[in-house]
Amino acid sequence: MTHGSAPEIAMPASGAAPAFGFVPPEVLASMGGLEFLGAIADGRFPRPPIFALFGFELGTLEKGRVVFTGAPDQRHYNPLGIVHGGYAATALDSCMGCAVHSTLDKGSGYTTLEFKISFVRPMTDQTGPVAAEGRVLHAGRRTATAEGSLTDAKGRLLAHATTTCLVFDL
Numbered sequence: 001m002t003h004g005s006a007p008e009i010a011m012p013a014s015g016a017a018p019a020f021g022f023v024p025p026e027v028l029a030s031m032g033g034l035e036f037l038g039a040i041a042d043g044r045f046p047r048p049p050i051f052a053l054f055g056f057e058l059g060t061l062e063k064g065r066v067v068f069t070g071a072p073d074q075r076h077y078n079p080l081g082i083v084h085g086g087y088a089a090t091a092l093d094s095c096m097g098c099a100v101h102s103t104l105d106k107g108s109g110y111t112t113l114e115f116k117i118s119f120v121r122p123m124t125d126q127t128g129p130v131a132a133e134g135r136v137l138h139a140g141r142r143t144a145t146a147e148g149s150l151t152d153a154k155g156r157l158l159a160h161a162t163t164t165c166l167v168f169d170l
Helices: 025-029 033-041 049-054 085-101
Strands: 057-062 065-070 108-119 130-139 143-152 157-169
Touching: 033 057, 033 085, 049 085, 065 085, 085 108, 085 130, 085 143, 085 157, 130 157
Parallel strands: none
Antiparallel strands: 057 065, 065 130, 108 157, 130 143, 143 157
């Protein structure tokens, strides 16, 4: 890599990004948040491994708003025979965090400081497709807040959450 050029990502022989993985920190630091998420959405960068585990897909992507989609199934069940609350918590933490990420400038990162979730309806493998939408409420220099909602295909609210994220230099 020469000074001023973008770092390279090791790609498979086909030239396509692997389906799941992550990019080196210097690549993340070289791009604004919306640009970085766009590179995941269009396949230039691999999707995060958590997407494989939970079956998430990146839907809508715009500055301050991100939507993930998925369909919970029996792999996500708890001993009571319903989808574990961790599925909703992970979907909401992810979409809210990525909504914050979409507002960040080049060289900035974030981490979740705290989040609160309220469960409204249980999910099963019969729930069908769900959408987790994260929306930024405040994007400051050192902190950001966002809210999220998880809905089914009929628009019924399944869970909602808020988060506070710490913004830092990479």
